[in-house]
Amino acid sequence: MLEQISLIPENLALPASLLRPLVSTALLILAIIIMRTLTARFIRRSVASSELRGRLLVNFRNGFLLLGVLGVALIWGDQIRSLALSIVAIAVAFVVATKxxxxxxxxxxxxxxxxxxxxxxxxxxxxxxxxxxxxxxxxxxxxxxxxxxxxxxxxxxxxxxxxxxxxxxxxxxESFTDHWDFHVFTVPFKREDDWQGAQKALLEAANRQCAPYLEAVRKYMKKVGVSRGLEVPSVDPRVTIQAPVASEIHLVVRLPAKSGQRSYIEQAILSEVFSNADFSKKKAGERTEDNGEDDA
Structure with a gap:
């Protein structure tokens, strides 16, 4: 038992780098306590006004506290700097690992x-x-x-x-509004095909498919435009022409559609148009020959 007790001081020995700051900190705290006690005793004996006495006591107390904090920071400056560098290194490693x-x-x-x-x-x-x-x-x-x-x-x-x-x-x-959206799809043709007839047929089919709800879309888009401060777009179906390459004509169909039914209405229009007519060059030529034979 005596041997174990004799080993305790050796085990609790502090390194020299920490011993000096600890002694300095203890001396600083002791000095601040003595100075604060003497100052408070002097103020209580010398100042007659209770209001001024209370203000001076509070001011000196805060001043000694600030002095103590600054003194401790100066004494432990090197250790604080090393600790800050370690914390920064740990923080950088943490950020890299969890980026x-x-x-x-x-x-x-x-x-x-x-x-x-x-x-x-x-x-x-x-x-x-x-x-x-x-x-x-x-x-x-x-x-x-x-x-x-x-x-x-x-x-x-x-x-x-x-x-x-x-x-x-x-x-x-793609869901700009909650109920109605604008749907756009493209139908490609060769330049020699009857794309003019296809343009007309697509526009007619789009108007027929949208007719039951077109007025409701107008009212809704007007409401959305007013609430969001936007210019109300035209909701009427339209078919525009694009020429991405010299040998092709693309017909771009834009029409209003209910959210979740864009694919349905697109397939309905395409099925209606291409089940009733073929706008390829070959068929157009055959129709021309047939018309010539009938005239003969």
């Missing part, structure tokens, strides 16, 4: 603060496109829609996107 998690949390805050999309919206980011079905602090889950960027069929695949993507990549939200 992706930090980016995911930042992306979640960014998309929530910006109101980029909500559950049920159809979004596209990079090559990923689908309907949002879940959002967490680290990831966003979508049901893939395709094929490609123009299809509207669900592929049956679920994609989990890390929220870090929303920090560096733009997000396309």
């Amino acid at each position: 992706e998690l930090i980016l995911c949390i930042s992306g979640a805050i960014l998309k929530s603060g910006a109101g980029s999309f909500n559950l049920g919206d159809r979004i596209q980011i990079k090559d990923f496109r689908g309907d949002v079905i879940d959002q967490t602090l680290l990831a966003t889950t979508i049901l893939e829609v395709g094929p490609g960027k123009t299809g509207h069929q669900r592929t049956g695949r679920m994609i989990v996107l890390p929220n870090a993507l929303f920090v560096s990549e733009p997000v396309i939200n």
Whole structure:
């Protein structure tokens, strides 16, 4: 037992680098306590006004406290500097190790603060496109829609996107409004085909498909324009012409459609137009020959 007690001081021995700051700190605290006690006793004996006495006591107390803090900071300056460098190194290592998690949390805050999309919206980011079905602090889950960027069929695949993507990549939200959207699709033709007839047929089919709800769309878009301070776009179906290459003509059909029914109305228009006519060059030539034989 005596041997164990004799070993305690040796085990508790402090390194020389800490012994001097500890002694200096103890002396500083002792000096501040003595000075504060003497000053308080002098103020209580010398100052007659109770209000002034109380103010001086509080001011000197705070002054000695500040002096003590500054003295301790000067005494332990080297140790504090070493500790700060260690903390910075640990913080840098932590940030490097958890960079992706930090980016995911930042992306979640960014998309929530910006109101980029909500559950049920159809979004596209990079090559990923689908309907949002879940959002967490680290990831966003979508049901893939395709094929490609123009299809509207669900592929049956679920994609989990890390929220870090929303920090560096733009997000396309295809669900601008809650009830009605504008749907655009392209029908390509060769320049020698009867694309003029196809343009007319597509416009007529689009007008027939949209006629039952066109007035409701006008009222809704007007309401959206007033609430968001936007110019109300024309909701009437239209078919415009594009020539991406010299040998092709693309007919771009734009029409209003209810959210979730864009694929349905597109297929209805295409089926109606191409089941009743063939606008290829060969068929157009055959129709011309048939007309010549009938005239003969």
